[in-house]
Amino acid sequence: MFSFLVRRFLQAGLVLLIVGFVAFSMFNFVGDPIDNMLGQEASQADIERLRSVLGLDQPFVVQYWKFLINALDGNFGISYRQGRPVAEIIAERAPATLELAAVSGLFAITGGIVLGIFTAIRREGFLANFIMTVSLIGVSLPTFLIGILLIYLFSVELDWLPSFGRGEVVDIGGWSTGFLTASGLKALILPSITLGLFQMTLIMRLVRSEMLEVLRQDYIRFARARGLSERAINFRHALKNTLVPVITVTGLQLGSIIAFAIITETVFQWPGVGLLFINAVQFVDIPVMAAYLILISVMFVAINLLVDVLYVAIDPRLRS
């Protein structure tokens, strides 16, 4: 187990290094940040001076190396656009994205597992077939369209829920949360559904097919032959065996919930890191883009590490 974790951590470090390297090498093609910062009238001398102050005159490998050294100190540089430390800006924005991702992740997992089990057990039922058909819509509609449809229905026509922003937030030790106010909670509903709907339908279909597979196994037939109740068979014996593949896919999907938050945040003008990233790209704000990409890859790597540990927790065969 120990050697497994050590190996995993080393692999995770390598993945982060490579992601950072690829990201940095691409920044050369995004555009020149100096143009945006100084405007049209700047003299050539000014441009050269700023370029060397920012270190942009050096080859990108050197830039990357400096970025790495500073990042290890928790220093991600100064935003070109806002003139403030990137770490500070991201810390300000992260709670919004993380809360949104957490709520929609929870929605996707619980909804997906519950509906998946239901459609597997009542395979021939009318309601189960109906859910399966509707879920196809969830899989095939693009996120932004779902967001716009929801806004049209619940904000414009019914006027029940806000169409943009986080509502009122409360600041607790530097973490601004929308969980504690009524308007904050209301504001979470539409973006969470938008962000989580695709993942939910995906998890549901996966749980269903895995569950149907498990229900055909010998040990389920033997459990039935021992006269155990249907509830014990479905939830005690079948569900647990369904979880291993479900966790793999769910882990990857949770990562993409955070990454795809960009679209949802744009549609709902949600003040999170996704929106920050889009603005940074428009302004060629390299420090912000780099920090964001590293943050996202850290999340992916961390989630995958967690998935591997969960495997071992669920399946005793992996423990020896």
Add this chain to the structure above:
Amino acid sequence: MGLLERPGYVAGGEISFKSELTSGLDADAMRKLRGKKISMIFQDPLTSLNPLLTVGAQLTETIVAHLKMSQADARERARDLLDRVGITDAEARLDQYPHQFSGGMRQRVVIALALCSEPDVIIADEPTTALDVAVQAQILDLIKELTVERQVGVILITHDMGVISDTTDRVTVMYMGEVVESGPTLQVMGKPQHEYTKSLIAAVPRPQVKLKRFSQISYGGRETRFAIEDLSRNWPEYSNQPGKPLLSVSNLKKRFPISRSIIPGRTKWLTVVDDVSFDIMPGEVFGVVGESGSGKSTLARVISGLHDLDDGKVMFDGNVVNDPSDREAQDRFRREIQMIFQDPFSSLNPRMRVMDIIAEPIRHHKLLVGGNIKQRVDELLDQVGLGTSAAAKFPHEFSGGQRQRISIARALATQPRFLICDEPTSALDVSIQAQILNILKDLQEYLGLTMLFISHDMPVVRQMCDRVAVMRGGKLLEVQKTDDLFENPQTAYTRELLDLMPHLDGLSQEGLELQ
């Protein structure tokens, strides 16, 4: 059991249990009966336990479901049951998971599970088919003891005539969904009335006498002719050096890592084949017997080159087999040694047509080109009795015995000199087994093929092999001429193996071709 799955349904007839009608009961009433009064033992102990729950959890939940007692009492009862079915250190074993038990131990757990509710009838569906002979004998003894001790009725379902004649009081023979014969076991086995029963009994390999061929009293059009004579017409003449072994294995060693470590010195190893040496003469059928885990399959894989060896030497026709510098000799060697695997369901690629499966070795070794390949495949299919129409089909369209014929055709495609058969019939029914064994006997007789025949089934070994090696724990215990080994075993372990054979004394001798 009322476990029939849709679209199956009971079309007619009735079942009664203790004079009460049980067919037609609703699901709830059936569940009360099932598991409580009637319980069941499944064929494969490796798949009939939930891998993610401890053995104790599976036992207690079944006990609580039927006997309405507290968790603590149920656990105590679970421990007693494990004790009763012969699992030592039951208390600690309760907290273990199924994968920590061996196959035989798992089947004991399954039996304990079937006993949880103190049933009146146990249905055992091929309870020992997936187990070793030694373990099979123990499990059958346990079942026999329990029937006497607890006055339980047992319905034993099996294709193994030895199990039937050793274990049961009465027997019913079924063919194509119909009962063809029924009566006391001694009478049915000794004086079978129906043609199908006769053909089944004639196909049983006998441990006492060596047969020339398995007699094939055909019934129901199952017989397919194997045109071996056609095959021998354009078979290459291999020149064997007289008096010299074709295959020679010396001091062979193979080990596997069981727990890897970052530090190379701390990796733990398990030696699976340990210092094994033997020679196989041209035209000889050389048997290797032993229980599962004795290393006999690994030995076969090392010889065929599927595994690298760690130490020792394998010589074939005077050349070292595992010499990477001599590519030409390696190619020739791979062409001349072919293998037939145990499980006909997993040894054929399900996405390939039979044509391509058989043609693959021909194409790989560039033995023929173009239309000649198709012609060779058609000939081979004809010769193993499948017919040319099989070429366009996929493996799933065939039965187990037919698939094993495809495997044989594939092995013959390169016109080999040496066949490695790794338990070629242990996944097959007795009558199908007889057909496949006859094919192998013919190959040896007409083509002069040399064979390494691996099996755990002693009667089959007696029928097939000229000499036999006994393996245990990776070591070779003894090598003897087959008749000598059976009449006069040298080691205690061999005697033990022979004692475990089913005693088929009562079986009808009708239609046997003695040698």
